[in-house]
Amino acid sequence: MPRDVRMRGFAERADVEEVESFLRQNTTALLSEVVPLLECVGRVLARDVVAEVDVPGFPRSAMDGYAIRGEESFGASDYDPIAFGVIGTALPGNPYPGSVEAGQAVRIMTGAPLPGGADAVVMAEVCQEDLKAGRVEVSEAVAPRKNVGVIGEDIRKGERVLFAGRRLRPQDVGLLSSIGHARVDCVRRPRVALVITGDELLPAGARPSGAKIVDSNSVVMRGLVDRDGAESLPFQILPDVPERIAEAMSNQEADVVLVSGGSSVGQEDHAPRLLSQLGSLDFHGISMRPSSPTGIGRLGDAFVFLLPGNPVSCLAAYEFFAGPTIRRLGGRSGAWPHRVASWPLARKIASAIGRTDYVRVALEEGHAVPLATSGASILSSTVRAVGAVIVPREWEGIAEGDSVEVLLYDEDRSE
Ligand code: AMP
Ligand code: MG
Numbered sequence: 001m002p003r004d005v006r007m008r009g010f011a012e013r014a015d016v017e018e019v020e021s022f023l024r025q026n027t028t029a030l031l032s033e034v035v036p037l038l039e040c041v042g043r044v045l046a047r048d049v050v051a052e053v054d055v056p057g058f059p060r061s062a063m064d065g066y067a068i069r070g071e072e073s074f075g076a077s078d079y080d081p082i083a084f085g086v087i088g089t090a091l092p093g094n095p096y097p098g099s100v101e102a103g104q105a106v107r108i109m110t111g112a113p114l115p116g117g118a119d120a121v122v123m124a125e126v127c128q129e130d131l132k133a134g135r136v137e138v139s140e141a142v143a144p145r146k147n148v149g150v151i152g153e154d155i156r157k158g159e160r161v162l163f164a165g166r167r168l169r170p171q172d173v174g175l176l177s178s179i180g181h182a183r184v185d186c187v188r189r190p191r192v193a194l195v196i197t198g199d200e201l202l203p204a205g206a207r208p209s210g211a212k213i214v215d216s217n218s219v220v221m222r223g224l225v226d227r228d229g230a231e232s233l234p235f236q237i238l239p240d241v242p243e244r245i246a247e248a249m250s251n252q253e254a255d256v257v258l259v260s261g262g263s264s265v266g267q268e269d270h271a272p273r274l275l276s277q278l279g280s281l282d283f284h285g286i287s288m289r290p291s292s293p294t295g296i297g298r299l300g301d302a303f304v305f306l307l308p309g310n311p312v313s314c315l316a317a318y319e320f321f322a323g324p325t326i327r328r329l330g331g332r333s334g335a336w337p338h339r340v341a342s343w344p345l346a347r348k349i350a351s352a353i354g355r356t357d358y359v360r361v362a363l364e365e366g367h368a369v370p371l372a373t374s375g376a377s378i379l380s381s382t383v384r385a386v387g388a389v390i391v392p393r394e395w396e397g398i399a400e401g402d403s404v405e406v407l408l409y410d411e412d413r414s415e
């Protein structure tokens with residue numbers, strides 16, 4: 001090592017909560033953009049939506065049957081049916097043009113507009129039509145308004161149907177379609193630049209060979225960025241060359257920059273110095289395990305996260321800091337996105353007061369088993385794990401048998 005390059009070490013480390021609150025205070029949702037209706041599922045609504053129309057906009061039949069004046073059917077029964085003259089048909093999208101007078105009926109299908117003059121629909125099951133005679137016998141009385149959907153039955157004009165901040169579900173977008181929206185104001189999706197650094201890295205898709213390892217962090221980060229509703233920008237793997245890293249970090253398109261690797265205080269760890277020169281390095285070194293050599297700062301309008309290269313550290317630092325920030329920028333919640341389950345702990349977890357731990361646990365026979373944890377480099381620990389337990393800063397650890405809340409990795413687990 002040249003004489004002028006010294007390992008600095010972290011003088012002091014910030015608490016996880018301090019960093020979290022800094023990020024919370026400095027993050028607001030991005031501005032809105034107009035999104036075509038068919039691309040809106042999963043997007044976050046930027047403003048309230050008020051219906052400008054009634055749905056339905058006309059009274060409609062809720063049944064296949066006959067539109068009549070309801071009171072004319074009073075007294076009808078199997079033994080004493082009442083006959084009506086059938087004057088035509090009303091179909092969905094194809095109304096009967098005339099009006100129903102006394103003693104008349106219009107054959108009508110579900111969803112068809114109720115013809116003028118009629119006020120009820122008697123269902124086909126209690127009607128006997130004689131096509132030749134042009135008559136229908138009704139054997140059950142139907143009250144006025146029966147089997148008729150009124151104007152605005154589904155959605156009323158002026159109604160606030162969806163609120164800003166709503167993450168649009170498929171049926172929400174269906175409703176937007178039904179009130180005639182073609183485009184929707186959604187919070188812009190954050191754009192995330194990945195800066196994957198390391199002389200030792202081969203790109204995803206390569207085979208590990210010799211002293212080279214294959215980049216896995218970008219693959220994990222892209223998956224998480226996608227989960228969090230953001231878009232990852234195209235990227236390249238960069239050598240540990242300061243100029244290259246500085247250039248990639250300064251990506252003008254990015255709302256968030258995730259730098260993987262070189263975040264610590266080693267000889268090849270350029271990112272912290274570069275960030276403090278080009279922007280601000282607000283935190284460097286966090287009291288947590290793994291991920292303590294994490295750095296956080298800003299460059300232009302972007303948040304920059306310096307994530308340690310060790311795969312578990314990279315994942316945990318993303319989950320603690322980058323993930324919540326990305327979600328908030330996208331108008332979502334900064335809370336942990338995982339479902340939570342509780343199990344008794346199979347073995348104690350040792351921690352240290354003052355440090356927050358992110359412990360992977362497997363599920364065995366109804367117990368959460370902490371996985372041999374020293375290895376921040378052991379990506380497979382996150383694969384064997386059902387989820388993670390967080391040991392808060394104030395705790396010395398968690399005793400065997402205590403119930404622990406596990407942040408589940410699998411979103412679809414249903415038990
Ligand atoms: P660094 O944070 O650059 O000191 O890297 C810490 C460890 O993580 C080293 O063993 C690296 O080889 C490894 N590492 C760095 N970047 C990646 C990556 N993108 N994918 C997998 N491992 C990585
Ligand atoms: Mg490195």
